Amino acid sequence: MTPAATVMQRCDVLSACTEEPGKITRPFASGAMRRAHQYVREWMSEAGMTVTRDNIGNLRGRYQGAGKGTLLLGSHLDSVRDAGKYDGPLGVMVAITAVQRLRDADKRLPFAIEVLAFADEEGLRFGSTYLGSRAFSGAFDAAELTRTDSDGISMAEAIRRFGGDPARIAGDRWVGGPLLGYLEVHIEQGPVLEQLGLPVGVVSAIAGQDRYDLTFTGEAGHAGTVPMRLRRDALVAASAFVQRVHDYATSHEGLVATVGRMTVEPGAANVIPGKVTLSLDVRHADDAERKRARATLLDGANAIAEKRSERAAVACSPRLTSQLAQAIEGEKVQLVSGAGHDGVYVSELTEIAMLFVRCKGGISHNPAESVTDADVAVALDVLGRFLELL
Ligand SMILES: [Zn+2]
Numbered sequence: 001m002t003p004a005a006t007v008m009q010r011c012d013v014l015s016a017c018t019e020e021p022g023k024i025t026r027p028f029a030s031g032a033m034r035r036a037h038q039y040v041r042e043w044m045s046e047a048g049m050t051v052t053r054d055n056i057g058n059l060r061g062r063y064q065g066a067g068k069g070t071l072l073l074g075s076h077l078d079s080v081r082d083a084g085k086y087d088g089p090l091g092v093m094v095a096i097t098a099v100q101r102l103r104d105a106d107k108r109l110p111f112a113i114e115v116l117a118f119a120d121e122e123g124l125r126f127g128s129t130y131l132g133s134r135a136f137s138g139a140f141d142a143a144e145l146t147r148t149d150s151d152g153i154s155m156a157e158a159i160r161r162f163g164g165d166p167a168r169i170a171g172d173r174w175v176g177g178p179l180l181g182y183l184e185v186h187i188e189q190g191p192v193l194e195q196l197g198l199p200v201g202v203v204s205a206i207a208g209q210d211r212y213d214l215t216f217t218g219e220a221g222h223a224g225t226v227p228m229r230l231r232r233d234a235l236v237a238a239s240a241f242v243q244r245v246h247d248y249a250t251s252h253e254g255l256v257a258t259v260g261r262m263t264v265e266p267g268a269a270n271v272i273p274g275k276v277t278l279s280l281d282v283r284h285a286d287d288a289e290r291k292r293a294r295a296t297l298l299d300g301a302n303a304i305a306e307k308r309s310e311r312a313a314v315a316c317s318p319r320l321t322s323q324l325a326q327a328i329e330g331e332k333v334q335l336v337s338g339a340g341h342d343g344v345y346v347s348e349l350t351e352i353a354m355l356f357v358r359c360k361g362g363i364s365h366n367p368a369e370s371v372t373d374a375d376v377a378v379a380l381d382v383l384g385r386f387l388e389l390l
Contacts, residue, residue: 014077102387213278242278
């Protein structure tokens with residue numbers, strides 16, 4: 001079997017590790033994750049790695065090198081509900097296979113490689129993302145431990161049942177000496193590579209993100225009796241805002257902005273909308289551009305805005321990124337990741353880089369997620385050359 005075929009087959013095997021038969025749903029610290037770990041442990045060992053699991057539930061495989069430094073490779077093993085096979089697992093499988101190739105060639109690099117299979121990136125079970133990489137980076141907040149899942153089980157209890165000690169998560173932080181960087185291979189989750197006809201692309205940055213809730217207040221009234229010119233229709237104001245968000249982002253390069261949720265009150269066919277609440281999500285690779293967009297959009301809205309979250313953009317390492325580009329044969333393209341990744345937190349420890357792999361139709365977080373053997377083979381070759389260059 002070719003290395004790429006091995007990666008594909010292993011993604012198939014992991015897809016059967018699920019909490020919902022017929023679907024791929026693999027939450028943090030679940031039975032499905034436990035079964036996935038059994039496989040991944042075995043594959044890591046086969047590739048010559050020493051395998052450990054930390055308290056939050058990250059699986060770590062270490063392939064010793066001749067020198068002191070360590071290069072981190074990885075991605076996450078958890079999934080959203082009814083997920084595809086590749087968002088997360090692909091990066092872990094490609095990393096393990098790259099190490100397997102070194103082992104098969106009986107090769108030691110001047111640095112060690114540590115493959116990280118993160119425990120939770122999507123946050124399906126506890127609504128709290130990046131648990132794995134936050135613990136690894138020393139950014140885990142113990143207050144999270146009291147969160148409960150839909151069955152009322154606390155995060156602390158879930159961690160204990162999975163074999164970890166919640167009191168010792170601070171000890172999951174990387175203490176293994178100097179780091180050379182972190183590289184994650186991930187499906188693109190967008191259509192750009194497919195449109196360009198390219199198998200892989202280098203990520204230049206992970207976009208920063210703002211999330212707001214906006215409330216538009218008007219006056220509810222009878223749909224039949226209040227004359228049009230006397231109305232204060234909250235939905236009409238909200239609709240104008242939605243259009244403005246779309247137009248503004250369309251006319252600003254690199255900006256994406258979305259209203260994805262809206263609630264209309266009272267919400268009856270014969271009542272003029274009195275109140276509308278909606279969500280606003282704004283992302284850009286440049287924080288200054290994002291803040292400018294946010295200010296303009298919120299100023300122009302006749303609404304009360306409440307901030308939900310803000311995350312700064314994370315630039316990928318120019319050094320690692322240029323080596324990654326060098327490792328690509330043929331046309332090289334740089335992309336911004338609109339989606340967040342574990343690298344956001346790992347960047348607090350070391351420089352990060354990401355390689356995107358083309359996915360069919362740009363579809364992710366969906367069972368229709370699809371990548372080809374040939375593209376995975378390219379990603380493996382790029383990773384192999386990148387290790388040589390490093
Ligand atoms: Zn992912």
